[in-house]
Amino acid sequence: MFLRRTTILTAQLLRRLLTTTTTTTTTNPISPVNQDHLLSVCTILFQQQNSPESRLHSKLTSTEFQLTHEFFLQVCNTFPYSWRPVYLFFLYTQKTNPTFTHTTVSFNKMLDVIGRSKNIDLFWNVLQDMSRRRVANDKTLLIALRTLGGARELKKCVELFHLMSSNGFEYNVGTLNKVVEAMCEWKLVEEAKYLVLKLREWVRPNEVTYKHLIRGYCDKGNLIEASKIWNLMADEGFKPDIDAVEKMMEIFFKRNEYGEALKLFHTMRFKRMDELGLSTYRLAIKWLCKKGMMSEAQEAYEEMHTRGIQIDNLTLGSVVYGLLTKRRVNEAYKIVNGIDVPDLSVYHGLIKGLLKLRRASEATEVFREMIRRGCEPIMHTYVMLLQGHLGRRGRKGSDPLINFDTIFVGGLVTAGKSKEATKYVERVMNRGLEVPRFDYNKFLHYFSNEEGVFMFEEVGKKLREVGLVDLADILERYGQKMATRDRRRERPPVTEDTNDL
Numbered sequence: 001m002f003l004r005r006t007t008i009l010t011a012q013l014l015r016r017l018l019t020t021t022t023t024t025t026t027t028n029p030i031s032p033v034n035q036d037h038l039l040s041v042c043t044i045l046f047q048q049q050n051s052p053e054s055r056l057h058s059k060l061t062s063t064e065f066q067l068t069h070e071f072f073l074q075v076c077n078t079f080p081y082s083w084r085p086v087y088l089f090f091l092y093t094q095k096t097n098p099t100f101t102h103t104t105v106s107f108n109k110m111l112d113v114i115g116r117s118k119n120i121d122l123f124w125n126v127l128q129d130m131s132r133r134r135v136a137n138d139k140t141l142l143i144a145l146r147t148l149g150g151a152r153e154l155k156k157c158v159e160l161f162h163l164m165s166s167n168g169f170e171y172n173v174g175t176l177n178k179v180v181e182a183m184c185e186w187k188l189v190e191e192a193k194y195l196v197l198k199l200r201e202w203v204r205p206n207e208v209t210y211k212h213l214i215r216g217y218c219d220k221g222n223l224i225e226a227s228k229i230w231n232l233m234a235d236e237g238f239k240p241d242i243d244a245v246e247k248m249m250e251i252f253f254k255r256n257e258y259g260e261a262l263k264l265f266h267t268m269r270f271k272r273m274d275e276l277g278l279s280t281y282r283l284a285i286k287w288l289c290k291k292g293m294m295s296e297a298q299e300a301y302e303e304m305h306t307r308g309i310q311i312d313n314l315t316l317g318s319v320v321y322g323l324l325t326k327r328r329v330n331e332a333y334k335i336v337n338g339i340d341v342p343d344l345s346v347y348h349g350l351i352k353g354l355l356k357l358r359r360a361s362e363a364t365e366v367f368r369e370m371i372r373r374g375c376e377p378i379m380h381t382y383v384m385l386l387q388g389h390l391g392r393r394g395r396k397g398s399d400p401l402i403n404f405d406t407i408f409v410g411g412l413v414t415a416g417k418s419k420e421a422t423k424y425v426e427r428v429m430n431r432g433l434e435v436p437r438f439d440y441n442k443f444l445h446y447f448s449n450e451e452g453v454f455m456f457e458e459v460g461k462k463l464r465e466v467g468l469v470d471l472a473d474i475l476e477r478y479g480q481k482m483a484t485r486d487r488r489r490e491r492p493p494v495t496e497d498t499n500d501l
């Protein structure tokens, strides 16, 4: 990246680059690379990359360095996005050093650089060379498909398999599944499907291949294509893998097509009960509870119980939330009280449900309880509670006592910190009028520092004075627990249900 953007590379810059690459490689005890030699060679490669070959080679020849495998790899590391210096060096090693043999590792490394710098013609040539030399392996295939797929070189993706197999590389459905899985992860699901269809004469896809494609399309939100693959798989007589079933159920639920999702769930229950485990129940129960379909959720829940499947915290959290949305408060509490050690997801279900019933104060009581029981709130807990108390807009109302912005600014001014208050106004209120919602997440992140520790303490005092004890407790705790640098680093990521309170 760095090198691509730079046209003039000074030795100083190179040295900086090199020191960053060495930190990862100095641990290798086998062949320590002389960093001064590496620097000289890389400087020549960079400065002479457009010179005639003879000149470049004579410069390199007159420079002292020891060509080792590791040395070559480090040259590649120095130019991760520039094919030219790397490839020129490769040519040099071929020409002047017949005793030095490249390996699959060094070839793959170079191939990766060429792919990243998007020189497709050279990339293809090197691939052919590697195939002929029989150094291509599974990793080569993955590098090649990421590059060629990303460049929409679909025909070449297919050709590659033929090229490699005509040079003795044997592939089977396992190989195919590995590359299809990787391609779907890189969001190259279209390309992966093309490959599967074009190769089917040579390698027959199986239920795992289809599972990856279904997952790939579901992850892209493409229900139509996912369904097509699903049908194709059924036509070929494959039983859908349980992961594929869950993916399809999930995308149906997400699109609010509950009927379709439940149809799949019930088919599994009637036809393949023995394969039905916790994860599928959890998925179904989560979405049923989300929609308040509590009798269906209950049925699934009881079935799990009958079948001896241990229900987990996540599922319990969903049930608690679902019951609360139906105002079945006592039942929800009964479940929570029946759990020996509730975890974060149970407490979140409870808090989220109570907030939905506009019982912010009760939700804050749960917050205190979870702390007492050693379950530390995370960012998401705070965001939910602040939203519950102050509304999504952060109470930009006219009453200054409960106006979110004046609470903070007012708190600081009262504390004799006008300067900080001004800073706060600049940093937070300057978000402009066009932002309709107060972004609690951003707000808490802004103040997750030493400044925040102090700010939340002062604001907490102020809030307590005016009787807003719940808010005071929430923010003070945040200040104490989340705002120091170390804790911030440990802070778990915001959980997925942040958005749908």
Ligand SMILES: *[C@@H]1O[C@H](CO)[C@@H](O)[C@H](O)[C@H]1NC(C)=O
Pocket (backbone or CB within 6 Å): 311, 312, 313, 341, 342, 343
């Ligand atoms: C819920 O989570 C807690 C804390 O991680 C754990 O000790 C407990 O066993 C879990 N309960 C269930 C039912 O999985």
